[in-house]
Amino acid sequence: MDTRFGTLCTAVVFAVFVRWAVSLNSYSGMGKPPMYGDYEAQRHWMEITTSLPLKQWYFNGTDNDLLYWGLDYPPLTAYHMWLCGKVAGWINPDWTALFASHGYESYEHKLFMRYSVLIGDIVIYIPAVLLYCFLQKKLSHLQKVLLSCVLLLFPGLIIIDYGHFQYNSISLGLTLWAVIAISHGHEVIGSAAFMLALCYKQMSLYHAMPFFCYLLGKCWEQRWKKGFVSLCCIGVSVLATFTFVWLPFLTEKDLFLQVVHRIFPVARGVFEDKVSNFWCSLSVVVKFRNFMSQEGLLSLCLATTLLGLVPSSLDLLFRPSIAKFKLALVNSSLVFFLFSFQVHEKSILLPALPVCLLLPWRPFTSTWFLTIATFSMLPLLIKDGLVIATLVTSVLFIIAVELGLQGVSSDPTIGCPVCMWSSKNLPWLPHRMFFYVVKSAFYASLMGALFLGLLSVVIPPPSSLPDLWPVLISVYSCLHFIGFTLYYHIVQLMAPGAKETTAQKAKKTQ
Amino acid sequence: MAAPMFFCVVVTVTIVKLLLIPSYRSTDFEVHRNWLAITHSKPVSQWYYEDTSEWTLDYPPLFAWFEFLLSHVAKYFDPAMLKVTNLNYASFATVLFQRLSVIVSDLLLVYAVYECCQCVQVMGKKNSPQLLSQPMFVLAVLLLWNFGLLIVDHIHFQYNGFLTGLKLLSIARILQRRHLEGAFWFSLLLNFKHIYLYIAPAYFIYLLRAHCFTRSNRDGRVQWTSLSLLNLFGLGVVVLEVFAISFGPFIAMGQLGQVLSRLFPVKRGLVHAYWAPNFWALYNIADKAATAVAVRAKLLSPDDITQATMTGGLVQEYTHNALPTISPLVTVILTLAAMMPALVHLWRRPCTPRDFLRCLVLCAFASFLFGYHVHEKAIILIIIPLSLLAVESRQDGQVFLLLSTCGHLSLFPLLFTQAETPSKVCLMLMFSLFAFMALGSLHGSSKRRPYCLPLLSPVETAYIIGLVLLQLYCSLGHHALGLTTRLPFLPLMLTSVYCALGVMGSWLKFYFTTLTSVQHLKQS
Structure with missing residues (x-):
């Protein structure tokens, strides 16, 4: 047995172990009738897709009550649920019996559901992460193994998929496949993979703009004819994938429109529960729901989102x-x-x-972000009874980053363009100071998160403000996210484009 | 090994333990909860008489005191768990407290492992840049990540971690030639859990030989005139003191008989419900085969056969049909006979701490293989001290790899719930992958055979592969063939018999290396 292969296997087995250990915990809505939670939603979709003909999946009807966890994900999820539902029905028909199985919970069923997540993860997400890490040319073998172990231990995804219960690793895994393919010049495969991710979960639209701009920018850079041809290839691949997945729903216009309507529920609120985004945090101070209509809010959201996308998109488009x-x-x-x-x-x-x-390039800030990202979901995780698992996996992640990438102890100013610029142009600034300030800010932020988490677990909120802790957590995380958005924008805008990098390299070789 | 690396091993394994908190718990969880309740709410005089629950206190007094201490923390978690009548009580706070008490008490194990790592004697490679070639790091992982300890303590639920810590601490002290401290920790250990009587002969002989007799003759035999009465007296005081503190109060109350009857119940059968992979598993299977042959040959009529034997493991009392039935006395004689060569060997040499360690492993082997009503968990008693030897010599490394793989696999039936299958498979894979890689790179693979596992011979490799195939059959194939209802115990029986072969094999190999090591000594 090769030691190199052995270390890789050990790392992967460890990642699988952590996933499984988390899955021993409770899931969302466990034993909470009448609506249960996301676990019941997924089970219900298995029931719907296997019991009803495809045309009724997205329609309200006597057999399909859309108010009870109606299917609101794109067709690929529905197919996946159909497949899982077939297996479930083969193991035990009670699990997917129409109506009779509502709120079905048992030891074996939980096992089945957990296995279904694990299989999706092992088939799609884990290989993608391994491939991504092993394609990093500059790293040694051990570093690649460590990096993949760290990536696989990101607590947020593990807790949501294996604790709360969802299949995020599939859509994120498909996105990751797309990123890998595109970074290695396989634009056609990459765009098809991303299209699959979109067809699995509409939320992947969050990633659509960079894909679009990067691919367009790449074609733009090439010579006229060649660029046009590659653009056509990408377009064909995207359309073909889309048609292939949506084919059964393209036969009738009503059917297609209904699916689209289900996927983009504009009638729902601006945010669900307490989200650490801008609007939710703002609503603490400004009760804009009182003076703005739903449509007004919708257009406001659309406008600000589009405006926010402009800087990074334009930069990517012109300097991909x-x-x-x-x-x-x-x-x-x-x-x-x-x-x-x-x-x-x-x-x-x-x-x-x-x-x-x-x-691997910005271990310090990435760890910070990923930890806060996990923390921002804490109110949800408290509800699901996943506090211990969250805390333990977060500590494990920070330790893994520190061990594998020397991340937390690394110099946060490395790779930060602002620091490089200021040390070049403003030599009189005390840069060492800056280093310590950022370091202590990191620890202070983690301590703050720990403190807030402790408060919300231990102390019941005052009866006049039942949502006090969730709101505080979301505002706290939102401030972080705004800061990170600014930071990553600056990093992106100050990073050299591909052309400039090659020009610099050429200069150096001369 | 750098201290930070050791710290990382400790922290990661602690995280693994914390992750296992929601796992399945065996009845041992209720056993220990009941003991918490007994020691908390009953006076000391009632501890060994209380029998509201069927899980009466059957560990020595120091363990009862340990539970007593724990119960004073437990009341801050959930006072309801401290009521004797509150049978099978398992609130979230109770589970959390009990799990955490195991994890925290494991800190003693951590300290003991650290001490043991300081005692590793290896030439050369000590500061190799490659982590896998540093014997101290390898030893720390092998001990702290030990698969058996992890699943038995943190899934099944027991307190073997800190007991193993006491054992390793006493071993470490003896390796450092601080004999009195070693004796102290071991007598403490005996008063926590009396299963460690299995390895007491090794301690007895070694301490007598190396501590009480101070000189050897030229040929290595003991010099009888060199008996140091002072050393003997000191040793006796240390050991008796511990026993006096532990059993003294109960002797004063006139309860010694009651305590001992709780500690050594004799109404159990030769083998446990699930056969531990030892000599008796082979004996039982031989009995079955002989019975089948005898029935065919009309030597035995089918009416004479007690039907219970065919279910193989459902009942505790096991009567043999073709072969003689074994009484407890026979097992004691066989066990002592199996230990004797090792003890004599230890006595007849100017013994070093390493000889003691080998003898200790052999004593554990003998009691595991031939003991009466041995539990499969007792394999940990062999694997843990063997880890210390495995990082020091190549031959012991071979034995360790073989024994740890089959011994740990024989623990699989302990966790029979489906949700624990991935956990145990992953933990086992991690431990075995690490052990094979680390010991392989530690002891070099100069004569590396192709198609063989590191350090192992072709036969042993085939055995391990067979083990994997067997496990696949037991967990998937048996059910797929539809034999679950007709032969429900076949997988368990196959596992224990196949593993018993491996354990016996590694025992013989280890015995052979121990007894022939005299030649190595003379040559060098």
Whole structure:
């Protein structure tokens, strides 16, 4: 047995172990009738997709009550649920019996559901992470193994998928496949993979803008004819993937429109529960629901989101490079998270994925962001009874980053363009001071998070303010996210484009 | 090994333990909760008489005092768990407290492992840049991440971690030639859990030989005139003091008989419900085969056969049909006979602490293989001290790899709930992958055979592969073939018999290396 292969196996097995250990905890809505939680939603979709003909999946009807966890994800999720539902029905027909299975809970069923998440993860997300890490040419073998272990241990995704219960690792895994393909010049495959991610979960739209701008920018850079051809190839691949997935729903116009209507529920509120985004935090001070209509809010969200997307998108469009592409993924999804309509607290996983990809270059800030991202979901996780698992996996993650990447102890000023610029142009500034300030800010922020978490677990909120702790947590996290959005924007805008990098290299070789 | 690296091993394994908190718990959880309740709410004189629950206190007094201490913390978590009548009580706070008490008491294990790592004697490679080639790091992982300890303590629920800590501490003291301290920790250990009587002969002989007799003859035999009465007296005081503190109050109350009857119940059968992979598993299977042959040959009529034997493990009392039934006395004689060569070997040499360690492993082996009503968990008693030897010599490394793989696999039936299957498979894979990689790179692979696992011979490699295949059959194939209802105990029986072969094999190999090591000594 090869030691190199052995270390890799050990790392992967460890990651799987952590996932499984988390899955022993409770899930959302466990034993809470009548609505239960996301676990019941997924189970219900298995029931609907296997019991009803495809045309009725998205329609309200006598057999399909859309108010009870109606299907509101794109078709690929529905197919996946159909497949899982078939297996579930084969194991035990009670699990997917129409109506009779509402709120079905048992030891075996929980096991089945947990296994279904694990299988999706092992098939799609884990190989993508391993491939991503092993394609980093500059790292030694051990560093690659350590990096993949760290990426696989990101607590937010583990807790939401294996604790709360969702299948985020599939859509995020598909996105990651797309990023890998595109960074290695396989634009056609990459765009198809991203299209699949979009067809699995509409939330992947948070990442759509950078994909679009990067691909367009790349084609723009090439010579006229070649660029046009590659643009056509990408377009064909996107359309073909879309048609392939949506084919059964394209037969009738009503059917298609109904699916789209279900996927984008504009009628729902601007945010769900307490989300650490801009609007939710603002609503603490300004009760804008009192003086703005739903449509007004919708257009306001749309306008601010689009405005927020402009800087990173334009920069990527005109100076495309892989580094900028990853940063733009962070920026665009963060802007969506902060400003868009109908945001869930779990949507922070979308910015978290590209931030994970930045870990080897910016370990310090990425760790900070990822920890706060996990923390921002705490109110939800407290509800699900996942506090211990969250705390333990977060500590594990920070230790893993420190061990694997020397992340927390690394110099946070490395790779920070502002610091490089200021040390070059403003030599009279005490840079060592800056280093300590950032370090202590990091620890202070973690302590603050720990303190807030402790408060919300231990002390019941005053009866006049039942939402006090969740609101405080979301405001606290939101301030962090705004700061990170600014930081990542600056990093992206100050990073050199691909052309400039090659020009610099050429200069150096001369 | 750098201290930060050790710290990291400790922290990661602690995190693993914390993650296992929501896992399945065996009845041992209720056993210990009941003991908390007894020691908290009953006077000392009632401890060994209380029998509201079927899980009466059957550990020595110091363990009862340990539970007493714990119960004074427990009342801040959930006072309801301290009521004797509150049977099978398991609120979230109770679970959290009990799990955390195991994790915290493991700190003693951490300290003991740190002490043991300081005692590792290896030439050369001590400060290799590669982590896997540093014997201290490897030893720390092998001991702290030990698969058996993790699943038995943190899933199944017991307090073996800190007991193992006491054991390792006493071993470390003896390796440092601080004999009195070693004796002190070991007698303390005996008064926490009497299963460690299994390895007491090794302590007895070694301390007598190396501590009380101060000189050897030229040929290595003991010099009888060199008996130091002072040393003997000191040793006796240390040991008796511990026993006096532990049993003294109960002797004063005239309860010694009652305590001992609780500690040594004799109504159990030869083998446990699930056969531990020892000599008796092989004996039982031989009995079955012989019975089948005898029935075919019309030597035995089918009416004579007690039907219980065919279910293989459902009942505790096991009667043999073709072969003679074994009484407890026979097992004691066999166990002592199996220990004897090792003890004599230890006595007849100017013994070093390493000889003691080998003898200790052999004593544990003998009691595991031939003991009466041995539990499969007792394999940990062998694997833990063997880890110390495994990082120091190549041959012991081989034995360790073989024994730890089959011994740990034989623990699988302990966790029979489906949700724990991935946990145990992952933990086992991690431990075994690490052990094979680390010991492989530690002891170099100069004569590396192709298609063989590191350090192992082709036969042993085939055995391990067979083990994997067997496990696949037991967990998937048996059910798929639809034999679950017809032969429900076949997987358990196959596992224990197959593992018993491995344990016996590694025992013989280890015995052989121990007894032939005289030649190595003379040559060098």
